[in-house]
Amino acid sequence: MTGGRLHPFTLLAIAAALPALAWILPAPTGAAWTATIALALAATRGIRRGLWPAVLTVAPFWVFLLLLHDVPTTIAIGLRITTMVASFVWLVAALEPARLVEAMVAAGWSASVAYLLAATLRAVPLLKTRAQRIVEAQRCRGLSRRGGMAARLRALRALALPLVLSALHEVDERALALETRGLVPGIRRTPLAPPPDPAVEQAARWALLLVCLAALVRRFIVPRFI
């Protein structure tokens, strides 16, 4: 299950259900299962594109947890955070924003809301690409990323400032462009190619919701009556 051809709502449902289950199910067994599934999903998008970013992002959390807590607590919380991060990384890699917009519009959502959600998911890869371009430009102008802490801080400043300023500038221009291209609140957009939503996927989404609710009841409600 790479997620590439699943309906966008199904991808969202999986990406939401895994972290929910990670926190609901008893640790560490439940969270270990969800973390394994989430990491496996991330790995289906490629080691460099899926698994590696997830592991790199979650690694500092494990370090901080280990400094602050004992080993059992670190494992319990760490696995839950790993599930959250890996699910999100998988979602960003698997979900095509254009398909999400089409699916949401076809389902009767506002096109502006759909665009906002899709643009949020696109922000990470876009900023990454832009940061790479800025780093390359700065290196051409003699900035080195190597050296001591002071040199690295200088390099970070040289990256961060143009990254933030250019992103803000682009937001202004993009707002004007989207407005002139009809993306205004209250529009009734015509879905151009809504992705197919097979009955089996709809059933799977309901099943995920029911599993989460059942886990919630099993964990928090049932023990009160035993």
Place this chain on the structure above:
Amino acid sequence: MKSLTLGHTSFWYPATESPALRDVSLDVAQGEVVALVGALGAGASTLLLVAADLAPRVTGGRLAGDVARRDRSGIVLPTPWTQTSGMAFTVWDEVAFGPANLGWPTREIARQVDRALERLELVSLASRDPATLSGGELQRVIIAAILAMDPGLVLFDEPAAELDAEGARTLWRLIRLLAGEGKAVLLATSALDALPDVADRVVWLESGAVRAVGTPDLLAEVAVCDAGLGTSVATVWRASGLLEPYPLTVAHAVQRSQ
């Protein structure tokens, strides 16, 4: 019939005290091409944003005076990479983004998109990913995307900036075609040599105010050439110390020298 009328219009950007536009009165009729010329910061881009109903509605700021728009407008901004929807896998989808937002029926969207792609000579690129296009190709895609929405008033801000010479010639021909179809065109450009063949009227802006309005012959007048806004022929003629009036185009120069 007037497509756009500005009456004594002034505009201030947020947190600024001096206006970017000062008491501008201007109208653009259907079927007319009006070109805005001026130095950087003269107010041409701001005037286009006001005409497009983006300033102050989206940009913020304060507007004074009267603005009357008869037709729906579409504006082509100068940087194509900030104008893509970011939601399209193909050029066709990118061009269809605007018409789909208008809620048109699918068949009408397809008709307008195909027509716009044909006009901008983009049919062969229809299935390409917009992210893989050159700046010039992307600029043509954005122009097609605006035209596919069938605006009555078309606003261009430096539309030829990313285009090569052939692309620019295609664009100027297209602008005349649009005017021939009854669309009103308001154009800010520094491609002054194209204006004698493209524009019906030229508006010279200086510090946010209209300094002069006239036919493209304005671009060969002494004051305009002094401001660096004359055509290449007029500028060379002037620099050579030849007598006034300066010729506007090569053809005029040949006539003058015979």
